[in-house]
Amino acid sequence: MPVKFDLYSNPEKEGVTSRKLHAKVISKGVVNTRNLGERVNQKCSLTASDVWGVLTALQTEFYNAFCEGYSVNLEGIGSFNLSLKCAPDVDPKYVSSKDIKVKGIRFVPDKKLLEMLNKVHFEHDIDDSRHSGNMEQADIIVKIDRYFVYNRFMRRADFEKLTGFNKSKALRTLKILVADGVLKNVGTVNMPMYIKNQI
Structure with a gap:
């Protein structure tokens, strides 16, 4: 089945007269940990509980790796690393660890995954109620x-x-x-x- 998408206007910027558009997937919902366990169970000998246990344990392992200064690479999926932030007016001479916060986790998809996604078919679904x-x-x-x-x-x-x-x-x-x-x-x-x- 094709993945449905729609087009949205980018936020207005001062001094920019022409409005540009960006495409966005219309999500059907979320595939959660339990769903993944059941799906993987249908494709191999691992039980859904086994898969759930592994995925749950990954949270701790991701945390430990990030705390030790590592990035995490899952072959075939992609790499994960911390994204940091600090106050824009911080003085480089006096910056301390207290000035640095975690902004988020940056994900870079694996090349193989991107190649697989190039085969995805898309369908434009227009609905004025979303705009x-x-x-x-x-x-x-x-x-x-x-x-x-x-x-x-x-x-x-x-x-x-x-x-x-x-x-x-x-x-x-x-x-x-x-x-x-x-x-x-x-x-x-x-x-x-x-x-x-x-x-």
Whole structure:
């Protein structure tokens, strides 16, 4: 079966007039550890429990390897290594281990895996409900004003319903509205709750 995809506009950048598109897979869901165990069990003598045990143990082995300064390479799959971050204004002369944080884990697929994926067939699946509409900030503010006539707080999900934006565009727009002083986050970074800023 072909893998379905759709095209999305890249986030707007200041000074860039032409909007570029990027393709994105429309995911059917997630294949979890149990699913992998059952699939591998059908292809070899290992039981689903054996596979689950190995995959679970990999977490500890990945952690140990990263803590010892190694990258991890799984033949036929790819290599994994830590991605780090630090404050942009850190002084190289006085930087310490406390200034360095783990940003994430970088994955580089194996050449053989990429060659296999070149055989994948794709199908364009168009669905307007997955796309955010365009709306001027003045129109957004009008909608926000109307919203707060009847509501004290606004969550991201409320803003999505109000504007029709998808999650990523809603987050970007809310960040701009907070920076411009239109909204104020009275919640936390992980659980924001917005109110209308009284200027």
